Amino acid sequence: MPEGKVVMIVPNSLSIWARAERTPFGDGKPFSPRQLSELIEESSFNKITIEQALYAPPTENPIMLKMFGLLEDFSRFFPIPFGGVLIAVAEKKVLAPVKLNKKKSKSSQILEPAGVARYSTRSKGMPLLSC
Numbered sequence: 001m002p003e004g005k006v007v008m009i010v011p012n013s014l015s016i017w018a019r020a021e022r023t024p025f026g027d028g029k030p031f032s033p034r035q036l037s038e039l040i041e042e043s044s045f046n047k048i049t050i051e052q053a054l055y056a057p058p059t060e061n062p063i064m065l066k067m068f069g070l071l072e073d074f075s076r077f078f079p080i081p082f083g084g085v086l087i088a089v090a091e092k093k094v095l096a097p098v099k100l101n102k103k104k105s106k107s108s109q110i111l112e113p114a115g116v117a118r119y120s121t122r123s124k125g126m127p128l129l130s131c
Contacts (some may be wrong), residue, residue, distance in 0.1 A: 004089045004091065004092050005090070005092075006038075006089070006092070006116075008034060009085050009087050010126075011028065011084070011085060011087070012033075012082070012086045014032060017084035017085070018030035025085070033081075033086060035041060036050060037088075038042075038079075040090045045091065046091050046093070047088065048089040050088045052085070053084070053085055055072055056072065066128050
């Protein structure tokens with residue numbers, strides 16, 4: 001059975017990132033985890049997982065970096081629903097087409113009137129015209 005996987009990274013509507021206009025996630029449509037899950041199912045995919053990431057905005061302040069680093073570590077063990085992005089992994093399994101063994105029925109045969117010229121390919125050379 002053929003299958004494929006897709007990884008989606010979308011803005012989280014519950015995060016501060018999605019509400020700020022000066023971030024890459026301020027444009028477009030952010031999703032909540034529930035909305036993303038519903039979209040995956042409506043698209044005939046099977047959800048494998050939805051994770052959150054990107055809790056801290058970019059900064060060079062060493063104190064903020066330390067604090068946000070601890071927040072990222074903490075979120076691995078205790079999920080905080082405010083990550084900047086949602087990372088979803090889904091898969092789609094497609095059933096292979098089944099070839100049907102069709103027998104020719106009498107109604108599907110093409111009837112020809114008697115005495116009509118047809119080409120015959122019985123010889124290996126040029127087709128012969130027969131009546």
